[in-house]
Amino acid sequence: MHFTGTIWRPPYEAWSALIQVTAGCTHHSCKFCTLYEDVPFKFRMSPLSEIEEDLQELYMSMPDITRLFLVGANPFVLSTQKLKDIANLAKQYLQRLTSIGCFARITDIYNKSSADLKDLRALGYNRITIGVETGDDEALAFMNKGYTSNDIIEQCKKLDEANMEYNFFYLTGIYGKGKSPEGVKRTAEIFNQLNPKLVGASMLTVYQSSELFGEIQRGNWQEESETEKLTEMRTLIESLNIRTHFAALGASNMFNFQGRIPEDRDILINEINEILKKYNEDKLRDYRVNLKHL
Numbered sequence: 001m002h003f004t005g006t007i008w009r010p011p012y013e014a015w016s017a018l019i020q021v022t023a024g025c026t027h028h029s030c031k032f033c034t035l036y037e038d039v040p041f042k043f044r045m046s047p048l049s050e051i052e053e054d055l056q057e058l059y060m061s062m063p064d065i066t067r068l069f070l071v072g073a074n075p076f077v078l079s080t081q082k083l084k085d086i087a088n089l090a091k092q093y094l095q096r097l098t099s100i101g102c103f104a105r106i107t108d109i110y111n112k113s114s115a116d117l118k119d120l121r122a123l124g125y126n127r128i129t130i131g132v133e134t135g136d137d138e139a140l141a142f143m144n145k146g147y148t149s150n151d152i153i154e155q156c157k158k159l160d161e162a163n164m165e166y167n168f169f170y171l172t173g174i175y176g177k178g179k180s181p182e183g184v185k186r187t188a189e190i191f192n193q194l195n196p197k198l199v200g201a202s203m204l205t206v207y208q209s210s211e212l213f214g215e216i217q218r219g220n221w222q223e224e225s226e227t228e229k230l231t232e233m234r235t236l237i238e239s240l241n242i243r244t245h246f247a248a249l250g251a252s253n254m255f256n257f258q259g260r261i262p263e264d265r266d267i268l269i270n271e272i273n274e275i276l277k278k279y280n281e282d283k284l285r286d287y288r289v290n291l292k293h294l
């Protein structure tokens, strides 16, 4: 299989077959991000011949797979035609394939019409994961995410119209010290207008190679305490009034938990309250500073 650099996939895609169709990220500018720094270029699209070789290999080792997850930071940036070609090629080798997922940026949807999205949905593209991180415009602008909260609403409504399901990644701690109570409420206002099937919360961990680390050194930004981050996550859970699945999974979260909203809301809130009771800031901070890799 052709894989370049560290391969990232959402925790809930653990049972999907992974295939590289892009490597790196077209944006590569979010201040907190260090995910693709070991890729020797900013972004690369895999040639179809390379994708076909990997599909042949997948066919030999697991011909019955039903879901493919295309790796790379944002394969959904590829043109509609290219994504169609990939799906059609995959179906030639994997007869039982029913769905295809990938990471996407909000900006990847800009140039896809509702008709394009419906075509892609018909070919199996579904449950894509969008790293929106927040719906707060101040945090989006400071972190250089490259889109606004209005863009999130407009583009995700196109996905809703095409019946293409999507998950959100939320980045706990993105607002900075003292700003989370307002920021997370603005985020809930945006998320509550949409239909993410899952809201997956990661927790901000600042690494020295990130641009955000430099901002902190220059005194332009202050990190939230771990207690503030957990309180922020609790406020998000309290404020979501849509039906969704909330998941705090992966290494960035010292404690992993998940549940349905609204059914399990009280259980999730209680989990966080218990953590806040049992662990003081020093103990929580120990975990963060010793987290060598996400």
Ligand code: SF4
Pocket (backbone or CB within 6 Å): 025, 026, 027, 028, 029, 030, 033, 034, 035, 036, 073, 105, 131
């Ligand atoms: S957070 Fe996502 S979009 Fe931003 S630079 Fe990292 S991989 Fe690219």
